[in-house]
Structures are given as structure tokens and as C-alpha cells.
Amino acid sequence: MNTYNQRRIRVGMIGGGIGSTIGEVHRSAMRLTDRFDLVAGIFSRNHKHSLHTGLQIGIDPNRTYAGIEEMIQLETVRPDGVELVVIVTPNESHFPLAYAAIDAGLHVVCEKPLTASLRDALDLYKKTIASRIVFGLTHNYSGYSMVRQAAAMVREGSLGTVRLVQAEHAQGAGALPVEFTEGIPVPWRSDPEQVGKEIVVADIGTHAHHLIRFITGQEVEEVSADLSTHVKGRKVYDNAQISLRLTNGSRGALWASRVATGNEHGLRIRIFGERAALHWDHEDPEHLRFCPLDKPPLTLSKGQPGLSSAAQATQRLRLGHPEGFIDSFASLYHDFGDAIQDRGDRNSLPDLESIFPTVVDGVYGVTFIESVSRSHKANGAWTETSVSLDK
Structure with a gap:
């Protein structure tokens, strides 16, 4: 990875208090890139808990704030104030927090999904375009190096025309009714008031959706969806089976589930072209299986000679030294840092080496969620996923 002429970027985090796995993942990724300084934050709705988190991670108590308005008001007048706001809160709060940050001229990194509605997503898109801030979404x-290798191979024509795509993010963690355990608060992912009933699509289905778009370069044009709930008493859907039609005429299927008993993380993608296929599995992320039509299959390894520049750009360690989940976040943060340093002029950066999910990907993700919901309510009728991104 290039590290020349890098400056430190000052960060304020919203959410991610002690006990938040994703908050610590983001902090670890920023540390791994060695170009971000976390200097302020709002780590919990409970200010006492927020102060406790701030002290634990070395934040000046005077820069642990009670709300977004206070943080923006005080940080934007400091010569050493935050430049980037990182949002790792439940879904329904993404829009107001991101909008306030953009309105103050601050860059934003936000967890997915972008917003709880397409209207809000489009508002953030227009606000981002008008302000020229950098908006990163953490798909x-x-x-991962080998995901970027897969994208490069598709674009180079190694598969020929893509015909079929099979993607799944099928976990087993929700197979038990954990939200009904006495004395344990209902997890926010099981509360439809906070996350919407389609959370299985919004939370993990959008990851599979983004992988399809990122690797193939195609958009999902239509969906036919069936959503279901398999744990008695659960108020949100915990399984989604979705048929896809893509822009080049190819077909696909996406399965998102929290009740795939025995599965671990369960994210994988298979892409079948006219001349070859690619298989990538998150539980073996260092390898990419390439299956040509007329030759024996090959397993490509992260760090081996001859990989694309896009794959090489994300490698921190040599062949045989594994990298993982936090490294994938760090790769995005490296790209975010480059874009912030260049004030968002992505045209000046090399293709693929600088590709990272943006507010545009967020809009497509929310469009996908709403289209899936409409299709399910129409008994699986084919439903368009088109959206206009007029400025």
C-alpha cells in the first residue's frame, strides 16, 4: 500500500461504545492504517456511558459530547477539530447524523445500510454531491484482496460474458430465540421500530448485493423476493430468498439468512461466465478459485505473483501470512484517507485501486431493500430496482 505524503486525519466517532463489536472494528482499522487520529466522539446515547468509553480509549472528556449539535458546534471552531465523522449507530439514526455532518462540511464514513428510506438516501446523495465531501460506506x-482480484478478472474478460451469479450471506447466529431470554434486552437488530422488518436484507443481504455489483460491474434490475420468519414470536424477517435479473441479461440468486443452523458467517459468491467461473468464500478469504471451461481449476492466493494491481494494493503481508476482517476495513479506510486528502477527486486516483463504497452504493442498497420488500408484498412479483441519481 502507498503511504507517501500522508497526513493525519482527525476523527469523531458516533456510536461504538464499550461492548460494541463494530465500534472496536472501526477503531482497530483506523489504527492499522496509521493515518487517523480519533480525537472526539459521542459513544452512547447515555452520556455517562459515553464518557466512560472516551476515557477507556484515551479521549479528552471535554471532547466527549452529549449530542451531534454540540460536537459540530464546538469541533468546527477548533483549529484541531474533527474532519471526518464515523457513524456506527443503529440504522434509523444514520440519516440525521450524516446529514448534520455533511451540512457542517465534514467528511463521513457510515455503516450500512445508508438510511432507513430511499427518500432519505437520495437526500444524502444530493447533499454529498453539492458539498464535495467524501462519503464512505463500509461494505x-x-x-479484501481476492475480492478485488475477482473484480479485476471479470473486467479483464477472464470469464467472458457473465451468465449466472449465486451469492449468499447465510448465518446461523439467529437460529435460537435469543431475544426472548429473560433478563436480556431485545437486540436492536430484532426491533422493527429501530431497523425495519426487512433487517435480514438491510443488515446482511446488502453485503451480498454489493459484492455482486462490485465484482460483476452489473446492476440488479429486477427482483423476485420471498421473506420469512422461522423463530416463533420474532417480529422481523430472518430469512430472504431473492431471484435477480441483472443489467447484462444474466440471472442470479441471493440468499440472506440468520437461521441457517450450523453456519458461521456464511458469506460466499460464485460467478459463472461463458468461459470460466470464480468462487470466493469469506471463511477462506485468502483464496479465489478460478475454474476455466477447458483447463483444471486454479486456486489463486493473496500475495502470490501475478495478481492484479487492485489486489496488490490492499496487501499488507506477504504470501502465506493471513489477513482478515479488520484488514478489509483497513483497506477501505486507506482508500477513504486517500480520497479525503485529495478532497474527493476520485478521478485523479487509479481505477479499481481506489474503488470504495460511497453514498451512491448506499442509494443502490436502500433501493434494493425497498424493491425486495415490495416484491415480497406482491407475492414475489418481479419488481424493478431502478433509481434516478439526478443531481
Whole structure:
């Protein structure tokens, strides 16, 4: 990875208090890139808990704030104030927090999904375009070296025309009714008031959706969806089976589930072209299986000679030294840092080496969620996923 002429970028985090896995993942990724300084934050709705987190991670108590308005008001007048706001809160809060940050001229990194509605997503898109800030969305799986290798191979024509795509993000963690355990608060991912009933699509289905778009370069044009709930009493859907039609005429299927009993993380993608296929599995992220039509299959390894420049750009260690989940976030943060340093002029950066999910990907993700919901309510009728991104 290039590290020349890098300056430190000052960060304020919203969410991610002690006990938040994703908050620590983001902090670890920023540390791994060695170009971000976390200097302020709002780590919990409970200010006492927020102060506790701030002290634990070395934040000046005077820069641990009670709300977004206070943080923006005080940080934007400091010569050493935050430049980037990182949002790792439940879904329904993404829009107001991101909008306030953009309105103050601050760059934004936000967890997915972008917003809880397409209207809000489009508002953020227009606000981002008008302000020229950098807006990064953490679909982190596109930060893996071998995912970027897969995207490069598709674009180079190694598969020929893509015909079929099979993607799944099928976990087993929700197979038990954990939200009904006495004395344990209902997890926010099981509360439809906070996340919407389609959370299985919004939370993990959008990762598979983004991988399809990122690797193939195609958009999903239509969906036919069936959503279901398999744990008695659960108020959100915990399984989604979705048929896809893509822009080049290819077909696909996406399975997102929290009740795939026995599965671990369960994210994988297979792409079948006219001349070859690619298989990538998140539980073996260092390898990419390439299956030509007329030759024996090959297993490509992260770090081996001859990989694309896009794959090489995300490698921190040599062949045989494994990298993982936090490294994929760090790859995105490296790209975010480059874009912030260049004030968002992505045209000046090399293709693929600088690709990272943006507010545009967020809009497509929310469009996908809403289209899936409409299709399910129409008994699986084919439903368009088109959206206009007029400025």
C-alpha cells in the first residue's frame, strides 16, 4: 500500500461504545492504517456511558459530547477539530447524523445500510454531491484482496460474458430465540421500530448485493423476493430468498439468512461466465478459485505473483501470512484517507485501486431493500430496482 505524503486525519466517532463489536472494528482499522487520529466522539446515547468509553480509549472528556449539535458546534471552531465523522449507530439514526455532518462540511464514513428510506438516501446523495465531501460506506468485503482480484478478472474478460451469479450471506447466529431470554434486552437488530422488518436484507443481504455489483460491474434490475420468519414470536424477517435479473441479461440468486443452523458467517459468491467461473468464500478469504471451461481449476492466493494491481494494493503481508476482517476495513479506510486528502477527486486516483463504497452504493442498497420488500408484498412479483441519481 502507498503511504507517501500522508497526513493525519482527525476523527469523531458516533456510536461504538464499550461492548460494541463494530465500534472496536472501526477503531482497530483506523489504527492499522496509521493515518487517523480519533480525537472526539459521542459513544452512547447515555452520556455517562459515553464518557466512560472516551476515557477507556484515551479521549479528552471535554471532547466527549452529549449530542451531534454540540460536537459540530464546538469541533468546527477548533483549529484541531474533527474532519471526518464515523457513524456506527443503529440504522434509523444514520440519516440525521450524516446529514448534520455533511451540512457542517465534514467528511463521513457510515455503516450500512445508508438510511432507513430511499427518500432519505437520495437526500444524502444530493447533499454529498453539492458539498464535495467524501462519503464512505463500509461494505468492507470489497476491501479484501481476492475480492478485488475477482473484480479485476471479470473486467479483464477472464470469464467472458457473465451468465449466472449465486451469492449468499447465510448465518446461523439467529437460529435460537435469543431475544426472548429473560433478563436480556431485545437486540436492536430484532426491533422493527429501530431497523425495519426487512433487517435480514438491510443488515446482511446488502453485503451480498454489493459484492455482486462490485465484482460483476452489473446492476440488479429486477427482483423476485420471498421473506420469512422461522423463530416463533420474532417480529422481523430472518430469512430472504431473492431471484435477480441483472443489467447484462444474466440471472442470479441471493440468499440472506440468520437461521441457517450450523453456519458461521456464511458469506460466499460464485460467478459463472461463458468461459470460466470464480468462487470466493469469506471463511477462506485468502483464496479465489478460478475454474476455466477447458483447463483444471486454479486456486489463486493473496500475495502470490501475478495478481492484479487492485489486489496488490490492499496487501499488507506477504504470501502465506493471513489477513482478515479488520484488514478489509483497513483497506477501505486507506482508500477513504486517500480520497479525503485529495478532497474527493476520485478521478485523479487509479481505477479499481481506489474503488470504495460511497453514498451512491448506499442509494443502490436502500433501493434494493425497498424493491425486495415490495416484491415480497406482491407475492414475489418481479419488481424493478431502478433509481434516478439526478443531481
